[in-house]
Each structure stands twice: as C-alpha cells, then as structure tokens.
Amino acid sequence: MAIVTGKNQRWRVLGAHALLVALLVVTLFPLAAVISISLRPGNFANGSLIPREISLEHWKLALGFDVTTADGVVVHPPFPVLLWLWNSIKVATIASALIVAISTTAAYAFARLKFAFKMPILNSMLLLQMFPPVLALVAIYAIFETIGNYVPALGLETHGGLIVAYLGGVATHVWTIRGYFETIPVEIEECAKVDGASHFQAFFRVLLPMAVPILMVVFVLAFVGTIIEYPVASILLREESNLTLAVGSKYYLADQKYLWGDFAAAAVLSGLPITVVFLAAQRWIVSGLTAGGVKE
Amino acid sequence: MTAATMNAFDWKRAMGAAVAAVVALGGLWLVFAIYSAGQPMLALGALALIASGLYVYLSRAALAWRYLFPGVIGMLLFVAFPLAYTMWIGFTNYSSTHLLSQARVKAYLLEQTVPDEEHSLEFTLHPDGDGLRLVLAPYEAASGAQRFVSPPLKLKGDKAETATMSALPADTALAPALSTRDVLTHRDALAALKLAMPDQRVLVYTGVHEFGPSAAVWRANADDSLTRLDDNKTYVPNNAEGFYIAADGDRLQPGYKVAVGFANYARMLADKEFRGPFLSIFVWTVVFAALSVALSLGVGCTLAVLLNWEALRFRTLYRTLLFLPYAVPGFISILVFKGLFNQNFGEINGILDAVFGIKPAWFADPLLARTMMVVVNTWLGYPYFLVLCTGLLKAIPVDLYEASAIAGARPLTNFFKITAPLIVKPLSPLIISAFAFNFNNFVLVSLLTNGRPDFLNTKIPAGTTDILVSYTYRIAFLDSGQNFGLAAAISTVIFFLVALLSFANLRVAARNARKG
Numbered sequence: 055m056a057i058v059t060g061k062n063q064r065w066r067v068l069g070a071h072a073l074l075v076a077l078l079v080v081t082l083f084p085l086a087a088v089i090s091i092s093l094r095p096g097n098f099a100n101g102s103l104i105p106r107e108i109s110l111e112h113w114k115l116a117l118g119f120d121v122t123t124a125d126g127v128v129v130h131p132p133f134p135v136l137l138w139l140w141n142s143i144k145v146a147t148i149a150s151a152l153i154v155a156i157s158t159t160a161a162y163a164f165a166r167l168k169f170a171f172k173m174p175i176l177n178s179m180l181l182l183q184m185f186p187p188v189l190a191l192v193a194i195y196a197i198f199e200t201i202g203n204y205v206p207a208l209g210l211e212t213h214g215g216l217i218v219a220y221l222g223g224v225a226t227h228v229w230t231i232r233g234y235f236e237t238i239p240v241e242i243e244e245c246a247k248v249d250g251a252s253h254f255q256a257f258f259r260v261l262l263p264m265a266v267p268i269l270m271v272v273f274v275l276a277f278v279g280t281i282i283e284y285p286v287a288s289i290l291l292r293e294e295s296n297l298t299l300a301v302g303s304k305y306y307l308a309d310q311k312y313l314w315g316d317f318a319a320a321a322v323l324s325g326l327p328i329t330v331v332f333l334a335a336q337r338w339i340v341s342g343l344t345a346g347g348v349k350e
Numbered sequence: 351m352t353a354a355t356m357n358a359f360d361w362k363r364a365m366g367a368a369v370a371a372v373v374a375l376g377g378l379w380l381v382f383a384i385y386s387a388g389q390p391m392l393a394l395g396a397l398a399l400i401a402s403g404l405y406v407y408l409s410r411a412a413l414a415w416r417y418l419f420p421g422v423i424g425m426l427l428f429v430a431f432p433l434a435y436t437m438w439i440g441f442t443n444y445s446s447t448h449l450l451s452q453a454r455v456k457a458y459l460l461e462q463t464v465p466d467e468e469h470s471l472e473f474t475l476h477p478d479g480d481g482l483r484l485v486l487a488p489y490e491a492a493s494g495a496q497r498f499v500s501p502p503l504k505l506k507g508d509k510a511e512t513a514t515m516s517a518l519p520a521d522t523a524l525a526p527a528l529s530t531r532d533v534l535t536h537r538d539a540l541a542a543l544k545l546a547m548p549d550q551r552v553l554v555y556t557g558v559h560e561f562g563p564s565a566a567v568w569r570a571n572a573d574d575s576l577t578r579l580d581d582n583k584t585y586v587p588n589n590a591e592g593f594y595i596a597a598d599g600d601r602l603q604p605g606y607k608v609a610v611g612f613a614n615y616a617r618m619l620a621d622k623e624f625r626g627p628f629l630s631i632f633v634w635t636v637v638f639a640a641l642s643v644a645l646s647l648g649v650g651c652t653l654a655v656l657l658n659w660e661a662l663r664f665r666t667l668y669r670t671l672l673f674l675p676y677a678v679p680g681f682i683s684i685l686v687f688k689g690l691f692n693q694n695f696g697e698i699n700g701i702l703d704a705v706f707g708i709k710p711a712w713f714a715d716p717l718l719a720r721t722m723m724v725v726v727n728t729w730l731g732y733p734y735f736l737v738l739c740t741g742l743l744k745a746i747p748v749d750l751y752e753a754s755a756i757a758g759a760r761p762l763t764n765f766f767k768i769t770a771p772l773i774v775k776p777l778s779p780l781i782i783s784a785f786a787f788n789f790n791n792f793v794l795v796s797l798l799t800n801g802r803p804d805f806l807n808t809k810i811p812a813g814t815t816d817i818l819v820s821y822t823y824r825i826a827f828l829d830s831g832q833n834f835g836l837a838a839a840i841s842t843v844i845f846f847l848v849a850l851l852s853f854a855n856l857r858v859a860a861r862n863a864r865k866g
Contacts, residue, residue, distance in 0.1 A: 160421030222428025
C-alpha cells in the first residue's frame, strides 16, 4: 500500500506492540496459570507462575492412580476423569456420526429432490434452531423421563437418551451440506441414473464420495458441539459414573470440597485434546461462524 | 435387466419386507404397552410416528421423505415438541407437589393400606418334603386354639403368590419349626406371599413373626371423592388447585397436575415478593448481554483493525495466540476462571494482594460478581468478533484508504469514516445473534457463579448474578421448589424475546441482502 508514512509511525508501531503484548498476557495468563497449578503440590498452593517445586500428584490422580503423601496417607482419585472423558468421547462420536447421517440424507432431499413445501420446511427448521435447548430443559427432562418408562435404554441417566437428545439440532448442518451439494454438478448423478442406478445408488455411490470433505467438516463441528454441551447433559445425567466431562468437571470446585490442583490437572488433560481438535478444525469453524453460528 | 440383478433385487425386497414387519410388530407392541400404562395420547403419538415412518419407507409416492424423515422427525421430537410442551407446562401447576395426573394420584391413594396389627397371627415354618408349610396361630395361644396351615410352599424368589390356608387339626404332628434366622432367609418370598383364609380374609406379611390382615386407607366414592375410612373424612378433588380438599380446607398430599391458566404469568406480574427479584434479574440479563456484546465487539474489532495494519510484524502469531480462548472448551475455561477468582486461593487475588494489598470478594459481593461475569465473558467472546471483523476488513477495497491518505486523514478518522460504516452493516445480524446467545448464556452463569450471591429476603431463592435462563433452571431443578410450571412460564416469556430477536435478525439480514 503506497501510503506516506509520518514521523511518528515508529512510535505507533511500538505502541501497538505494547498493547498487543499486554492483551496477550491477559489472554494467556489463565491458560498458563492452570498448567502451572496442575504441577504445584497441594490443592491450596499460591505461588509463582513457574512452580518452584514440581509435583506430579495431581496428574497421577487425574490419570486414575492413587497417591501416597509424605506422611503416608493414601489419596484416591477424587473423580473418574478418564471415565468421564471416555463417556464424552463416546457420546460425541456416536451422536456426531448419527447427526452426519441424518443431515446428509436431509440435505440431499433439499438439494436434489422436488417435493411440496420445500423451502418452508427448510426455513422453519432453521428458525427452530434459533431457540436453544436450554429454554426447554423442563420439557426435555419430562420427555426423557417418559421415554425411559417404556424404552429404558433411552431414558434418564442413559447415554443413549443423551445421544438421541442431540439429534434434534441438525438444521444448520443440513444447510451447510446442502450448500456443498449444490456446488456439485447434478449431471454426474444423472449420468449414473441413465446407466441404471437407483435414486439411492446415485446418492450413496456417486454424490457422497464427492462430498466427503464437507461430511468430515460437519462431523468435526458436531463433535466439538456435542462434547462441550452442558445444559442438556446436566439434567439427563446425574450419577457420577455416567457424567460427561462438561458436567463432571464442576464438582472439583464445589464449595465444600475445593480441589484446585486436581482440577487443574484434569482440565489440562481433558481440555487439551478438545482444544487441538478445535484448532485443527479452526478454518472450517471460522467459515461456519460467518454463517451466523455462535460458540457455545 | 439380467437374471442376476433380478434375483438381487428380489432378495433386497424380501429383506425390506422383513425389516418392515419387525418394525411394525415392535412398534405395535410398544404402542400397546404405552396404552395399557394409561397414556392414550402418548400411545396415539407413538402410533402416528411409527405409521408415518412405515408409510414413508414403504410407499413409492414419498421418495423425498425417505431422505427427510429422520432429520425432520428429530427436529420435531427434540426441538419443536419440547418448545410446545414447555409452553403447555407453563399453563399448569406441574411441580414437585403436583407431579402426577389426578388418575395416578387417586390410584396411588387407593393402593395405600395399613397393617391391622390387632388381628395379626403368629406364624412358624415347618419343613415338609422339599417345601415348607406355614402355620398360623394366635399370639400366646393356648394349646387348644384354632391353628391354620398352608400346603407345602417353595418360598423362592419374590413372585407374588397366594396360598390357601386350611384349619389345622389339633393333633397333627409337624416337623420342628425353623429358627428365626432361617425364617429370615425367606423374607422376600414371605413379603410377596398372600394367605387366603377360610373366612375369605387375605393376610399379608406384617412383621418378622406375623401375618395379618391389611386394611385399605381410602374408599372411592361415586362422585370421584375419597373418604378416609378411619375417621370418615371426605376429600373432594378441586381441579382449580390440583388437590383433594376436605370440607375444613385440609389438603391431601400429593396434589395432582391441573391446568391453571395464566396463574404462573400472573405471578410474574402481580406477586410482589416474586416480581421484585424477577424484574432485577430481567434487567441484569439485558445489561449483561449488552455489555458482553459491546465489550467483546470493541476488543475484537480493535484487535482486528490493529492486526490488519501492514506495518506491524508477527501478525499471524498474535492472531493465532489471541484466538486461543475460543479453542479451549468453554466449560473448562469458565471453571478455570472460577478458581482464579477464588477469594483466598485464587491467583488473581494473589496478584492483587501482592501489588495493591487487597483481596476483593469476587463471589460474595453482587457488584464484583457481576463485574467478574462480564470480564470472563469478554475474554471468552472477543476472539469471535476478532475473526469476524478480520474477515470483513479484508473485503474493504484498499483504494479507499489510499484516497484518504492523500487527503491526509489520521488513523482514527480512517476507522470512523471508512472502516466502521463498511463493517457495521454485515455485522449487525451477527451482533443481534450474539446478543441473543448471551441473553441465554446459561453455561457461564451455571459454572461460574451459579447465580450467587443470592438476594436477601426472597421467598424463592434468586441470585444477583442469575440471568433469566439460569433462574428458570434453579426454579425447575435446584433449590427453589421444583416448580416446573413457573419455570416453563418464564421460559415461554424468553421464547418470545428470542423470537423477537430472531425476527429483527432476519429483517436486518434481508435488508442488507436487498441493498447488496
């Protein structure tokens, strides 16, 4: 850019750097602090950001090992963090796979097939998605209580029920996949049909292989969305062994049993993989952002 | 078509028919189970769902719906229906004291029995072959008293069973009775056992050593009222209140679920004790959402403009690091802040104490707690606007800035005269949806403060940092009486606010699209 620079340009650059560095410190301080705290001995320790004494007790507890303190007391892990992580991953993986399957087929109908009330149906699905499930928690609780009376595997306190509850939120994914399908020329499928392929074969054998990138994007988006979901999981799951990470983590910081150090280790352990997935998917998530989605 | 493909086709059809038959049978069984449990409406809904599913996948006419069905049903069942159902609950008194329907409450009361201990008989168990005979005798019986005996019983498991008792001739020889400890091993079977006496009475297990008659507590009357047998007090169902009420005003627990019209809404507006905290929570919700959006937008866009400045080095590094708060899962970063702000052990007070010698009570003082909420939410929210603004800035033509440089404009003038006007329009729908999101930012409140510190002197606990959704959560699921009806009514109010915001959002987006 051919803009004439003034004399005070250097000072402005320096000022900008100072401002940015100050903001970086504020932004990164909590993240650095939590790593530091996870390595400090004790649950109430105050100290410098770089720990003077490294202790792995919190990490051992987070990974499910007993810890023996200096005076011979054996400390058991306070919470089954790895089990919670496994629960979270299990629920998120199954739910995301089902979400991808459901949204893909629906998106195919919206992109390729003709039927009555096509746009009104799509628009009302998108409109419904604007109401977050947190507003209907009472009803969701009552619904799953009722379902559990007849189909116990999908009732309260079950991961099946939680997965099913997550299957309602597909409208934005349908929208995304439909947009991608519409960029793929329909002639390819028509050729397949001329060669004798059925509707479903044209969809499954011809269109889907070309849409694998967007399916992976939707899978990752759904995965991140479900693994950090808190409100619905918090009412459907109450028993300690059933909890997902999002629901369980808060018990570390209960007023009567404050386990700051143990929490820090568990948070780093469980937060890191999710953060890495998120950063890897950043490009797609960011392009989804501008379409109107907001982070939970 | 060749013969091979014909065969494959038929095989598939047969499989399809088999699956459809299994689904239909399983579905019918489920519908019947629901219907026989006394839920006809629910059974009808399940029937409609299964029938429409079968129609869609079996009929040739509904090709598009084969692809649509799962997604549309998912949305209807788990998004649309909960919304409608919440609105309906808002018109009922559904709560922990009004959990069941009237029919279920009546059935529950009629099943209540009291053991009639005055007429209890002592029992002993005597081995006979591979079974046990149960012998009943009056307490401290004289040797001549009439005793009763059962046929040999297996006494295994806890399946309900009825044994017919007959009079025991006085001179019958029986094997020695089991010890108390051995009798106790059969307790589950005994508890499920009913004894039919020759005089038509039915005795049940009432204690370690005794069987006795049990008497119903309630009698149902033809006019739907219930009479308590031991004092002949009659309770009449009152469908306005959802209680069985006696003539003297005594209410029978539990109450039952009834529609109460606008009572929950009236409470929001008219009940003075409820209205006070409700209104301040409402105001705080709006202020919180507005402040969060304004600050996140301010910080995010300033950073975006700064990082768009080509004279600056390390811009990609800054951008990546500043994006981090967005990548860390919200439930973890919010809890991290909860710990960092802790009054005694937190790092933030550690620093404040070392530098200024103060230890603010972040979680006990309402104003500080609210400040903390906004600060944390800004930390969580600014990367979103940083990313958005960065994208929008790239779309502004560079020659505008070149022209302004020729005119000698300063950076601030550039921002307010060129940048801001050009990004405001595409940003506005996103600002509205961010406002709507923070208006319902349940996760932040729930994990950071849980609404505390509470208002003093309120009948239903209400927190100074509660926003409307977290308040409804408290009313429904936590310490405030499990009043689902009231919570649902407040949720319904929020629906309309969200609908209003969504409408505004669509209008703004549509206007932008029209003007290009």
